[in-house]
Amino acid sequence: MVKDTTTESIILEAARTVFLKKGMAGARMQEIADEAGINKALLHYYYRSKEKLFDRILEEAIGQIADGLNKALEEEQSVTLKLFALVEVYLNVLRDNRYLPLFVLNEMNLNPEKITALIERKIAKHIPGFLKQVREEVEQGLIAPIHPMHLLLNALSLIIFPVAAYPVLSKIGGAGELPVFEAFLDERKPGIKQFITHALRP
Amino acid sequence: MVKDTTTESIILEAARTVFLKKGMAGARMQEIADEAGINKALLHYYYRSKEKLFDRILEEAIGQIADGLNKALEEEQSVTLKLFALVEVYLNVLRDNRYLPLFVLNEMNLNPEKITALIERKIAKHIPGFLKQVREEVEQGLIAPIHPMHLLLNALSLIIFPVAAYPVLSKIGGAGELPVFEAFLDERKPGIKQFITHALRP
DNA sequence: GTCTATAAGTAGATAGAC
DNA sequence: GTCTATCTACTTATAGAC
Missing domain, CATH: 1.10.357.10 (Tetracycline Repressor, domain 2)
Structure with missing residues:
Protein backbone atom coordinates (compact mmCIF):
# COMPACT_ATOMS: atom_id res chain seq x y z
CA MET A 1 0.00 0.00 0.00
CA VAL A 2 1.65 3.19 -1.21
CA LYS A 3 1.07 6.13 1.08
CA ASP A 4 -0.67 9.04 -0.55
CA THR A 5 1.38 12.21 -0.33
CA THR A 6 -0.75 14.69 -2.22
CA THR A 7 -1.62 17.83 -0.31
CA GLU A 8 -5.25 16.78 -0.28
CA SER A 9 -4.56 13.47 1.42
CA ILE A 10 -2.15 15.07 3.84
CA ILE A 11 -4.91 17.43 4.85
CA LEU A 12 -7.35 14.57 5.28
CA GLU A 13 -4.93 12.66 7.45
CA ALA A 14 -4.39 15.71 9.63
CA ALA A 15 -8.11 16.44 9.82
CA ARG A 16 -8.76 12.84 10.80
CA THR A 17 -6.27 13.05 13.63
CA VAL A 18 -7.62 16.29 15.03
CA PHE A 19 -11.36 15.80 14.49
CA LEU A 20 -11.40 12.24 15.81
CA LYS A 21 -9.70 13.31 19.00
CA LYS A 22 -11.37 16.66 19.62
CA GLY A 23 -14.65 16.51 17.77
CA MET A 24 -16.21 19.24 15.65
CA ALA A 25 -16.55 21.76 18.47
CA GLY A 26 -13.13 21.23 19.97
CA ALA A 27 -11.12 21.08 16.76
CA ARG A 28 -9.34 24.16 15.39
CA MET A 29 -8.53 24.76 11.75
CA GLN A 30 -5.18 26.13 12.87
CA GLU A 31 -4.36 22.87 14.60
CA ILE A 32 -5.26 20.87 11.52
CA ALA A 33 -3.08 23.15 9.41
CA ASP A 34 -0.18 22.73 11.82
CA GLU A 35 -0.64 18.98 11.88
CA ALA A 36 -0.56 18.95 8.09
CA GLY A 37 2.40 21.30 7.92
CA ILE A 38 0.56 23.84 5.81
CA ASN A 39 -1.41 26.96 6.58
CA LYS A 40 -5.05 27.64 7.22
CA ALA A 41 -5.82 29.27 3.89
CA LEU A 42 -4.93 26.09 2.08
CA LEU A 43 -7.46 24.13 4.07
CA HIS A 44 -10.13 26.44 2.79
CA TYR A 45 -8.77 26.17 -0.73
CA TYR A 46 -9.32 22.39 -0.72
CA TYR A 47 -12.40 22.19 1.48
CA ARG A 48 -14.41 25.35 1.51
CA SER A 49 -15.29 25.30 5.19
CA LYS A 50 -14.57 23.58 8.46
CA GLU A 51 -17.94 21.89 8.26
CA LYS A 52 -17.31 20.44 4.80
CA LEU A 53 -13.98 19.05 5.91
CA PHE A 54 -15.57 17.67 9.03
CA ASP A 55 -18.37 16.02 7.06
CA ARG A 56 -15.83 14.25 4.96
CA ILE A 57 -14.15 12.79 8.03
CA MET B 1 -37.26 16.69 48.25
CA VAL B 2 -37.70 20.42 47.97
CA LYS B 3 -36.29 21.84 44.77
CA ASP B 4 -33.64 24.45 45.30
CA THR B 5 -34.56 27.76 43.71
CA THR B 6 -31.65 29.96 44.63
CA THR B 7 -29.93 31.62 41.70
CA GLU B 8 -26.86 29.58 42.35
CA SER B 9 -28.65 26.27 42.09
CA ILE B 10 -30.57 27.41 39.04
CA ILE B 11 -27.26 28.19 37.39
CA LEU B 12 -25.89 24.80 38.34
CA GLU B 13 -28.91 23.03 36.92
CA ALA B 14 -28.58 24.95 33.66
CA ALA B 15 -24.85 24.35 33.48
CA ARG B 16 -25.43 20.66 34.08
CA THR B 17 -27.88 20.48 31.21
CA VAL B 18 -25.66 22.29 28.74
CA PHE B 19 -22.26 20.90 29.73
CA LEU B 20 -23.44 17.31 29.94
CA LYS B 21 -24.89 17.48 26.47
CA LYS B 22 -22.28 19.57 24.69
CA GLY B 23 -19.10 19.17 26.69
CA MET B 24 -16.64 21.88 27.64
CA ALA B 25 -15.67 22.79 24.08
CA GLY B 26 -19.19 22.80 22.69
CA ALA B 27 -20.94 24.59 25.54
CA ARG B 28 -21.56 28.35 25.41
CA MET B 29 -21.89 30.59 28.42
CA GLN B 30 -24.70 32.38 26.60
CA GLU B 31 -26.60 29.13 26.25
CA ILE B 32 -26.21 28.36 29.93
CA ALA B 33 -27.43 31.84 30.79
CA ASP B 34 -30.45 31.43 28.52
CA GLU B 35 -31.21 28.03 29.99
CA ALA B 36 -31.08 29.54 33.47
CA GLY B 37 -33.14 32.56 32.47
CA ILE B 38 -30.45 35.02 33.50
CA ASN B 39 -27.62 36.77 31.73
CA LYS B 40 -23.99 36.00 31.15
CA ALA B 41 -22.58 38.50 33.61
CA LEU B 42 -24.33 36.75 36.45
CA LEU B 43 -22.66 33.48 35.61
CA HIS B 44 -19.33 35.17 36.07
CA TYR B 45 -20.49 36.74 39.28
CA TYR B 46 -21.17 33.32 40.83
CA TYR B 47 -18.46 31.31 39.13
CA ARG B 48 -15.55 33.38 38.01
CA SER B 49 -14.95 31.58 34.74
CA LYS B 50 -16.37 29.01 32.38
CA GLU B 51 -13.70 26.59 33.48
CA LYS B 52 -14.55 26.92 37.18
CA LEU B 53 -18.21 26.33 36.45
CA PHE B 54 -17.33 23.38 34.29
CA ASP B 55 -15.08 21.88 36.94
CA ARG B 56 -17.92 21.99 39.39
CA ILE B 57 -20.17 20.02 37.03
C1' DG C 1 -1.20 25.83 -5.39
C1' DT C 2 0.54 28.13 -1.54
C1' DC C 3 1.44 31.94 1.09
C1' DT C 4 0.66 36.53 4.18
C1' DA C 5 -2.46 39.72 5.79
C1' DT C 6 -6.79 40.91 7.23
C1' DA C 7 -11.74 41.06 7.51
C1' DA C 8 -15.90 39.58 10.00
C1' DG C 9 -18.01 37.31 13.51
C1' DT C 10 -18.13 35.04 18.04
C1' DA C 11 -17.22 33.99 22.95
C1' DG C 12 -15.42 34.78 27.52
C1' DA C 13 -14.79 38.18 30.70
C1' DT C 14 -15.21 42.86 32.99
C1' DA C 15 -16.97 47.76 34.14
C1' DG C 16 -20.24 50.19 35.95
C1' DA C 17 -25.24 51.62 36.56
C1' DC C 18 -29.16 50.32 39.28
C1' DG D 1 -27.50 40.65 43.19
C1' DT D 2 -28.68 41.63 38.61
C1' DC D 3 -28.52 44.10 34.53
C1' DT D 4 -26.60 46.54 29.94
C1' DA D 5 -22.76 47.77 27.46
C1' DT D 6 -18.23 46.98 26.14
C1' DC D 7 -13.46 45.11 25.83
C1' DT D 8 -10.32 41.72 24.32
C1' DA D 9 -8.99 37.60 22.32
C1' DC D 10 -9.82 34.01 19.38
C1' DT D 11 -11.66 31.58 15.14
C1' DT D 12 -13.34 30.96 10.64
C1' DA D 13 -13.08 32.64 6.31
C1' DT D 14 -11.53 35.57 2.37
C1' DA D 15 -8.49 38.82 -0.56
C1' DG D 16 -4.76 39.20 -3.00
C1' DA D 17 0.42 38.66 -3.84
C1' DC D 18 3.59 35.26 -5.65
Whole structure:
Protein backbone atom coordinates (compact mmCIF):
# COMPACT_ATOMS: atom_id res chain seq x y z
CA MET A 1 0.00 0.00 0.00
CA VAL A 2 1.65 3.19 -1.21
CA LYS A 3 1.07 6.13 1.08
CA ASP A 4 -0.67 9.04 -0.55
CA THR A 5 1.38 12.21 -0.33
CA THR A 6 -0.75 14.69 -2.22
CA THR A 7 -1.62 17.83 -0.31
CA GLU A 8 -5.25 16.78 -0.28
CA SER A 9 -4.56 13.47 1.42
CA ILE A 10 -2.15 15.07 3.84
CA ILE A 11 -4.91 17.43 4.85
CA LEU A 12 -7.35 14.57 5.28
CA GLU A 13 -4.93 12.66 7.45
CA ALA A 14 -4.39 15.71 9.63
CA ALA A 15 -8.11 16.44 9.82
CA ARG A 16 -8.76 12.84 10.80
CA THR A 17 -6.27 13.05 13.63
CA VAL A 18 -7.62 16.29 15.03
CA PHE A 19 -11.36 15.80 14.49
CA LEU A 20 -11.40 12.24 15.81
CA LYS A 21 -9.70 13.31 19.00
CA LYS A 22 -11.37 16.66 19.62
CA GLY A 23 -14.65 16.51 17.77
CA MET A 24 -16.21 19.24 15.65
CA ALA A 25 -16.55 21.76 18.47
CA GLY A 26 -13.13 21.23 19.97
CA ALA A 27 -11.12 21.08 16.76
CA ARG A 28 -9.34 24.16 15.39
CA MET A 29 -8.53 24.76 11.75
CA GLN A 30 -5.18 26.13 12.87
CA GLU A 31 -4.36 22.87 14.60
CA ILE A 32 -5.26 20.87 11.52
CA ALA A 33 -3.08 23.15 9.41
CA ASP A 34 -0.18 22.73 11.82
CA GLU A 35 -0.64 18.98 11.88
CA ALA A 36 -0.56 18.95 8.09
CA GLY A 37 2.40 21.30 7.92
CA ILE A 38 0.56 23.84 5.81
CA ASN A 39 -1.41 26.96 6.58
CA LYS A 40 -5.05 27.64 7.22
CA ALA A 41 -5.82 29.27 3.89
CA LEU A 42 -4.93 26.09 2.08
CA LEU A 43 -7.46 24.13 4.07
CA HIS A 44 -10.13 26.44 2.79
CA TYR A 45 -8.77 26.17 -0.73
CA TYR A 46 -9.32 22.39 -0.72
CA TYR A 47 -12.40 22.19 1.48
CA ARG A 48 -14.41 25.35 1.51
CA SER A 49 -15.29 25.30 5.19
CA LYS A 50 -14.57 23.58 8.46
CA GLU A 51 -17.94 21.89 8.26
CA LYS A 52 -17.31 20.44 4.80
CA LEU A 53 -13.98 19.05 5.91
CA PHE A 54 -15.57 17.67 9.03
CA ASP A 55 -18.37 16.02 7.06
CA ARG A 56 -15.83 14.25 4.96
CA ILE A 57 -14.15 12.79 8.03
CA LEU A 58 -17.44 11.92 9.68
CA GLU A 59 -18.68 10.03 6.64
CA GLU A 60 -15.45 8.11 6.50
CA ALA A 61 -15.72 7.20 10.18
CA ILE A 62 -19.25 5.94 9.86
CA GLY A 63 -18.18 4.00 6.82
CA GLN A 64 -15.60 2.16 8.88
CA ILE A 65 -18.15 1.18 11.45
CA ALA A 66 -20.68 0.09 8.88
CA ASP A 67 -18.11 -1.88 6.91
CA GLY A 68 -17.00 -3.75 10.00
CA LEU A 69 -20.52 -4.72 10.92
CA ASN A 70 -21.43 -5.79 7.41
CA LYS A 71 -18.24 -7.72 6.89
CA ALA A 72 -18.69 -9.70 10.09
CA LEU A 73 -22.35 -10.51 9.57
CA GLU A 74 -22.36 -11.31 5.87
CA GLU A 75 -20.54 -14.66 5.96
CA GLU A 76 -22.66 -17.80 6.10
CA GLN A 77 -21.90 -19.00 9.58
CA SER A 78 -23.41 -19.75 12.95
CA VAL A 79 -24.46 -16.92 15.26
CA THR A 80 -21.49 -17.56 17.50
CA LEU A 81 -19.00 -17.47 14.68
CA LYS A 82 -20.51 -14.28 13.31
CA LEU A 83 -20.05 -12.66 16.69
CA PHE A 84 -16.50 -13.95 16.85
CA ALA A 85 -15.89 -12.35 13.47
CA LEU A 86 -17.32 -9.12 14.82
CA VAL A 87 -14.87 -9.23 17.71
CA GLU A 88 -11.95 -9.73 15.36
CA VAL A 89 -12.97 -7.15 12.80
CA TYR A 90 -13.84 -4.39 15.21
CA LEU A 91 -10.96 -4.81 17.60
CA ASN A 92 -8.59 -4.69 14.64
CA VAL A 93 -10.18 -1.49 13.43
CA LEU A 94 -10.18 0.04 16.89
CA ARG A 95 -6.55 -0.79 17.46
CA ASP A 96 -5.66 1.92 14.95
CA ASN A 97 -8.64 4.16 15.67
CA ARG A 98 -9.23 4.22 19.37
CA TYR A 99 -11.19 7.45 19.22
CA LEU A 100 -13.60 6.20 16.58
CA PRO A 101 -16.45 5.05 18.85
CA LEU A 102 -16.52 8.12 21.04
CA PHE A 103 -16.26 10.37 18.02
CA VAL A 104 -19.30 8.89 16.33
CA LEU A 105 -21.37 8.62 19.50
CA ASN A 106 -20.66 12.23 20.33
CA GLU A 107 -21.43 13.70 17.00
CA MET A 108 -24.61 11.65 16.94
CA ASN A 109 -25.75 13.40 20.09
CA LEU A 110 -24.85 16.83 18.80
CA ASN A 111 -26.11 16.43 15.30
CA PRO A 112 -28.54 13.53 14.98
CA GLU A 113 -29.88 14.50 11.56
CA LYS A 114 -26.48 14.52 9.95
CA ILE A 115 -25.52 11.08 11.16
CA THR A 116 -28.89 9.50 10.76
CA ALA A 117 -28.79 10.21 7.05
CA LEU A 118 -25.37 8.62 6.74
CA ILE A 119 -26.03 5.64 8.91
CA GLU A 120 -29.34 4.31 7.76
CA ARG A 121 -28.34 3.33 4.27
CA LYS A 122 -24.92 1.95 5.16
CA ILE A 123 -25.70 -0.13 8.19
CA ALA A 124 -28.60 -2.47 8.68
CA LYS A 125 -27.90 -4.43 5.54
CA HIS A 126 -27.29 -7.72 7.30
CA ILE A 127 -28.88 -7.00 10.66
CA PRO A 128 -32.40 -8.28 10.04
CA GLY A 129 -30.97 -11.53 8.71
CA PHE A 130 -28.77 -11.93 11.74
CA LEU A 131 -31.66 -11.34 14.14
CA LYS A 132 -33.73 -13.94 12.33
CA GLN A 133 -30.87 -16.41 12.53
CA VAL A 134 -30.64 -15.89 16.29
CA ARG A 135 -34.32 -16.67 16.68
CA GLU A 136 -33.88 -19.86 14.65
CA GLU A 137 -30.87 -21.09 16.60
CA VAL A 138 -32.72 -20.43 19.83
CA GLU A 139 -35.68 -22.44 18.60
CA GLN A 140 -33.40 -25.27 17.56
CA GLY A 141 -31.83 -25.26 21.00
CA LEU A 142 -28.38 -24.46 19.62
CA ILE A 143 -28.00 -21.46 21.87
CA ALA A 144 -29.64 -20.30 25.08
CA PRO A 145 -32.83 -18.24 24.77
CA ILE A 146 -32.08 -14.56 24.30
CA HIS A 147 -33.62 -11.49 22.71
CA PRO A 148 -31.83 -11.23 19.33
CA MET A 149 -31.35 -7.47 19.39
CA HIS A 150 -29.99 -7.59 22.93
CA LEU A 151 -27.49 -10.25 21.94
CA LEU A 152 -26.12 -8.05 19.17
CA LEU A 153 -26.11 -5.13 21.54
CA ASN A 154 -24.31 -7.11 24.21
CA ALA A 155 -21.61 -8.12 21.77
CA LEU A 156 -21.13 -4.55 20.56
CA SER A 157 -20.98 -3.37 24.15
CA LEU A 158 -18.31 -5.87 25.14
CA ILE A 159 -16.24 -4.97 22.11
CA ILE A 160 -16.55 -1.21 21.99
CA PHE A 161 -16.99 0.11 25.51
CA PRO A 162 -13.65 -1.00 26.95
CA VAL A 163 -11.86 0.64 24.04
CA ALA A 164 -13.72 3.91 24.48
CA ALA A 165 -13.29 3.82 28.23
CA TYR A 166 -9.68 2.68 28.26
CA PRO A 167 -8.26 5.99 29.51
CA VAL A 168 -10.65 6.03 32.45
CA LEU A 169 -10.34 2.33 33.16
CA SER A 170 -6.58 2.53 33.32
CA LYS A 171 -7.07 4.93 36.24
CA ILE A 172 -9.55 2.91 38.28
CA GLY A 173 -7.70 -0.35 37.84
CA GLY A 174 -6.53 -0.09 41.42
CA ALA A 175 -3.92 -2.63 42.36
CA GLY A 176 -4.06 -4.74 39.20
CA GLU A 177 -2.97 -2.23 36.60
CA LEU A 178 -4.29 -2.48 33.08
CA PRO A 179 -1.72 -3.40 30.41
CA VAL A 180 -0.89 -0.95 27.65
CA PHE A 181 -3.54 -0.42 25.03
CA GLU A 182 -2.45 -2.94 22.40
CA ALA A 183 -1.84 -5.68 24.93
CA PHE A 184 -5.18 -4.89 26.51
CA LEU A 185 -6.93 -5.43 23.18
CA ASP A 186 -5.14 -8.74 22.74
CA GLU A 187 -6.52 -9.81 26.11
CA ARG A 188 -10.01 -8.68 25.25
CA LYS A 189 -10.35 -10.81 22.14
CA PRO A 190 -10.36 -14.21 23.87
CA GLY A 191 -12.03 -12.68 26.92
CA ILE A 192 -15.04 -11.50 24.97
CA LYS A 193 -15.32 -14.69 22.96
CA GLN A 194 -15.27 -16.79 26.09
CA PHE A 195 -17.87 -14.62 27.78
CA ILE A 196 -20.23 -14.77 24.81
CA THR A 197 -19.71 -18.49 24.37
CA HIS A 198 -20.52 -19.17 28.01
CA ALA A 199 -23.55 -16.93 27.96
CA LEU A 200 -24.93 -18.71 24.91
CA ARG A 201 -24.52 -22.26 26.20
CA PRO A 202 -28.00 -23.81 26.05
CA MET B 1 -37.26 16.69 48.25
CA VAL B 2 -37.70 20.42 47.97
CA LYS B 3 -36.29 21.84 44.77
CA ASP B 4 -33.64 24.45 45.30
CA THR B 5 -34.56 27.76 43.71
CA THR B 6 -31.65 29.96 44.63
CA THR B 7 -29.93 31.62 41.70
CA GLU B 8 -26.86 29.58 42.35
CA SER B 9 -28.65 26.27 42.09
CA ILE B 10 -30.57 27.41 39.04
CA ILE B 11 -27.26 28.19 37.39
CA LEU B 12 -25.89 24.80 38.34
CA GLU B 13 -28.91 23.03 36.92
CA ALA B 14 -28.58 24.95 33.66
CA ALA B 15 -24.85 24.35 33.48
CA ARG B 16 -25.43 20.66 34.08
CA THR B 17 -27.88 20.48 31.21
CA VAL B 18 -25.66 22.29 28.74
CA PHE B 19 -22.26 20.90 29.73
CA LEU B 20 -23.44 17.31 29.94
CA LYS B 21 -24.89 17.48 26.47
CA LYS B 22 -22.28 19.57 24.69
CA GLY B 23 -19.10 19.17 26.69
CA MET B 24 -16.64 21.88 27.64
CA ALA B 25 -15.67 22.79 24.08
CA GLY B 26 -19.19 22.80 22.69
CA ALA B 27 -20.94 24.59 25.54
CA ARG B 28 -21.56 28.35 25.41
CA MET B 29 -21.89 30.59 28.42
CA GLN B 30 -24.70 32.38 26.60
CA GLU B 31 -26.60 29.13 26.25
CA ILE B 32 -26.21 28.36 29.93
CA ALA B 33 -27.43 31.84 30.79
CA ASP B 34 -30.45 31.43 28.52
CA GLU B 35 -31.21 28.03 29.99
CA ALA B 36 -31.08 29.54 33.47
CA GLY B 37 -33.14 32.56 32.47
CA ILE B 38 -30.45 35.02 33.50
CA ASN B 39 -27.62 36.77 31.73
CA LYS B 40 -23.99 36.00 31.15
CA ALA B 41 -22.58 38.50 33.61
CA LEU B 42 -24.33 36.75 36.45
CA LEU B 43 -22.66 33.48 35.61
CA HIS B 44 -19.33 35.17 36.07
CA TYR B 45 -20.49 36.74 39.28
CA TYR B 46 -21.17 33.32 40.83
CA TYR B 47 -18.46 31.31 39.13
CA ARG B 48 -15.55 33.38 38.01
CA SER B 49 -14.95 31.58 34.74
CA LYS B 50 -16.37 29.01 32.38
CA GLU B 51 -13.70 26.59 33.48
CA LYS B 52 -14.55 26.92 37.18
CA LEU B 53 -18.21 26.33 36.45
CA PHE B 54 -17.33 23.38 34.29
CA ASP B 55 -15.08 21.88 36.94
CA ARG B 56 -17.92 21.99 39.39
CA ILE B 57 -20.17 20.02 37.03
CA LEU B 58 -17.42 17.59 36.11
CA GLU B 59 -16.66 16.78 39.72
CA GLU B 60 -20.32 16.19 40.40
CA ALA B 61 -20.58 13.86 37.40
CA ILE B 62 -17.61 11.79 38.45
CA GLY B 63 -19.04 11.66 41.92
CA GLN B 64 -22.21 10.07 40.60
CA ILE B 65 -20.26 7.39 38.80
CA ALA B 66 -18.04 6.70 41.76
CA ASP B 67 -20.95 6.59 44.18
CA GLY B 68 -22.82 4.10 42.02
CA LEU B 69 -19.85 1.79 41.81
CA ASN B 70 -19.08 1.99 45.51
CA LYS B 71 -22.67 1.54 46.55
CA ALA B 72 -23.09 -1.59 44.45
CA LEU B 73 -19.85 -3.23 45.49
CA GLU B 74 -19.83 -2.44 49.20
CA GLU B 75 -22.62 -4.79 50.32
CA GLU B 76 -21.60 -8.21 51.60
CA GLN B 77 -22.94 -10.40 48.84
CA SER B 78 -21.98 -12.86 46.16
CA VAL B 79 -20.27 -11.69 43.00
CA THR B 80 -23.42 -12.21 41.00
CA LEU B 81 -25.56 -10.20 43.37
CA LYS B 82 -23.03 -7.39 43.44
CA LEU B 83 -23.17 -7.22 39.68
CA PHE B 84 -26.96 -7.27 39.82
CA ALA B 85 -26.81 -4.34 42.21
CA LEU B 86 -24.52 -2.54 39.79
CA VAL B 87 -27.07 -3.02 37.02
CA GLU B 88 -29.83 -1.60 39.17
CA VAL B 89 -27.90 1.33 40.55
CA TYR B 90 -26.35 2.46 37.30
CA LEU B 91 -29.37 2.05 35.10
CA ASN B 92 -31.38 4.09 37.58
CA VAL B 93 -28.77 6.83 37.51
CA LEU B 94 -28.52 6.75 33.74
CA ARG B 95 -32.25 6.98 33.31
CA ASP B 96 -32.07 10.59 34.45
CA ASN B 97 -28.59 11.28 33.09
CA ARG B 98 -28.27 9.66 29.75
CA TYR B 99 -25.37 11.88 28.72
CA LEU B 100 -23.32 11.10 31.81
CA PRO B 101 -21.14 8.32 30.39
CA LEU B 102 -20.25 10.06 27.16
CA PHE B 103 -19.58 13.28 29.01
CA VAL B 104 -17.05 11.72 31.35
CA LEU B 105 -15.39 9.58 28.70
CA ASN B 106 -14.98 12.58 26.46
CA GLU B 107 -13.55 14.92 28.97
CA MET B 108 -11.21 12.18 30.05
CA ASN B 109 -9.78 12.08 26.54
CA LEU B 110 -9.47 15.83 26.29
CA ASN B 111 -8.16 16.49 29.75
CA PRO B 112 -6.75 13.37 31.35
CA GLU B 113 -4.95 15.14 34.19
CA LYS B 114 -8.08 16.87 35.42
CA ILE B 115 -10.16 13.72 35.63
CA THR B 116 -7.41 11.48 36.85
CA ALA B 117 -7.03 13.59 39.94
CA LEU B 118 -10.75 13.43 40.64
CA ILE B 119 -11.22 9.78 39.90
CA GLU B 120 -8.41 8.05 41.71
CA ARG B 121 -9.43 8.89 45.21
CA LYS B 122 -13.18 8.42 44.72
CA ILE B 123 -13.29 5.19 42.82
CA ALA B 124 -11.29 2.06 43.50
CA LYS B 125 -12.37 1.85 47.13
CA HIS B 126 -14.12 -1.51 46.77
CA ILE B 127 -12.63 -2.70 43.51
CA PRO B 128 -9.65 -4.67 44.84
CA GLY B 129 -11.94 -6.50 47.26
CA PHE B 130 -14.34 -7.35 44.49
CA LEU B 131 -11.60 -8.71 42.26
CA LYS B 132 -10.33 -10.88 45.09
CA GLN B 133 -13.83 -12.18 45.70
CA VAL B 134 -14.14 -13.16 42.06
CA ARG B 135 -10.93 -15.15 42.25
CA GLU B 136 -12.21 -16.93 45.34
CA GLU B 137 -15.57 -17.83 43.86
CA VAL B 138 -13.84 -19.14 40.77
CA GLU B 139 -11.58 -21.31 42.89
CA GLN B 140 -14.56 -22.61 44.83
CA GLY B 141 -16.27 -23.48 41.57
CA LEU B 142 -19.18 -21.17 42.28
CA ILE B 143 -18.75 -19.36 38.98
CA ALA B 144 -17.06 -20.15 35.70
CA PRO B 145 -13.37 -19.26 35.38
CA ILE B 146 -12.89 -15.68 34.29
CA HIS B 147 -10.36 -12.90 34.64
CA PRO B 148 -11.75 -10.74 37.49
CA MET B 149 -11.03 -7.38 35.89
CA HIS B 150 -12.58 -8.48 32.63
CA LEU B 151 -15.72 -9.57 34.42
CA LEU B 152 -16.13 -6.14 35.97
CA LEU B 153 -15.39 -4.55 32.63
CA ASN B 154 -17.90 -6.76 30.87
CA ALA B 155 -20.61 -5.81 33.33
CA LEU B 156 -19.86 -2.11 32.96
CA SER B 157 -19.87 -2.46 29.19
CA LEU B 158 -23.25 -4.18 29.12
CA ILE B 159 -24.72 -1.52 31.38
CA ILE B 160 -23.23 1.65 30.01
CA PHE B 161 -22.63 1.23 26.32
CA PRO B 162 -26.24 0.76 25.22
CA VAL B 163 -27.22 3.90 27.09
CA ALA B 164 -24.47 5.95 25.49
CA ALA B 165 -25.14 4.52 22.08
CA TYR B 166 -28.91 4.64 22.25
CA PRO B 167 -29.29 7.44 19.70
CA VAL B 168 -27.23 5.55 17.16
CA LEU B 169 -28.74 2.18 17.98
CA SER B 170 -32.24 3.44 17.50
CA LYS B 171 -31.24 4.19 13.92
CA ILE B 172 -29.62 0.89 13.03
CA GLY B 173 -32.36 -1.19 14.60
CA GLY B 174 -33.63 -1.96 11.15
CA ALA B 175 -36.99 -3.65 11.10
CA GLY B 176 -37.30 -4.34 14.85
CA GLU B 177 -37.38 -0.80 16.16
CA LEU B 178 -35.97 -0.04 19.57
CA PRO B 179 -38.50 1.06 22.20
CA VAL B 180 -38.33 4.54 23.66
CA PHE B 181 -35.49 5.19 26.04
CA GLU B 182 -37.14 4.44 29.37
CA ALA B 183 -38.76 1.25 28.12
CA PHE B 184 -35.45 0.26 26.60
CA LEU B 185 -33.75 0.58 29.96
CA ASP B 186 -36.45 -1.54 31.57
CA GLU B 187 -35.71 -4.25 29.02
CA ARG B 188 -31.99 -4.02 29.58
CA LYS B 189 -32.13 -4.72 33.30
CA PRO B 190 -33.31 -8.35 33.08
CA GLY B 191 -31.47 -8.76 29.79
CA ILE B 192 -28.11 -7.92 31.30
CA LYS B 193 -28.72 -9.96 34.44
CA GLN B 194 -29.63 -13.00 32.41
CA PHE B 195 -26.60 -12.63 30.18
CA ILE B 196 -24.23 -12.32 33.11
CA THR B 197 -25.85 -15.18 34.97
CA HIS B 198 -25.54 -17.47 31.98
CA ALA B 199 -21.97 -16.48 31.32
CA LEU B 200 -21.02 -17.24 34.92
CA ARG B 201 -22.62 -20.69 35.15
CA PRO B 202 -19.78 -23.05 36.13
C1' DG C 1 -1.20 25.83 -5.39
C1' DT C 2 0.54 28.13 -1.54
C1' DC C 3 1.44 31.94 1.09
C1' DT C 4 0.66 36.53 4.18
C1' DA C 5 -2.46 39.72 5.79
C1' DT C 6 -6.79 40.91 7.23
C1' DA C 7 -11.74 41.06 7.51
C1' DA C 8 -15.90 39.58 10.00
C1' DG C 9 -18.01 37.31 13.51
C1' DT C 10 -18.13 35.04 18.04
C1' DA C 11 -17.22 33.99 22.95
C1' DG C 12 -15.42 34.78 27.52
C1' DA C 13 -14.79 38.18 30.70
C1' DT C 14 -15.21 42.86 32.99
C1' DA C 15 -16.97 47.76 34.14
C1' DG C 16 -20.24 50.19 35.95
C1' DA C 17 -25.24 51.62 36.56
C1' DC C 18 -29.16 50.32 39.28
C1' DG D 1 -27.50 40.65 43.19
C1' DT D 2 -28.68 41.63 38.61
C1' DC D 3 -28.52 44.10 34.53
C1' DT D 4 -26.60 46.54 29.94
C1' DA D 5 -22.76 47.77 27.46
C1' DT D 6 -18.23 46.98 26.14
C1' DC D 7 -13.46 45.11 25.83
C1' DT D 8 -10.32 41.72 24.32
C1' DA D 9 -8.99 37.60 22.32
C1' DC D 10 -9.82 34.01 19.38
C1' DT D 11 -11.66 31.58 15.14
C1' DT D 12 -13.34 30.96 10.64
C1' DA D 13 -13.08 32.64 6.31
C1' DT D 14 -11.53 35.57 2.37
C1' DA D 15 -8.49 38.82 -0.56
C1' DG D 16 -4.76 39.20 -3.00
C1' DA D 17 0.42 38.66 -3.84
C1' DC D 18 3.59 35.26 -5.65
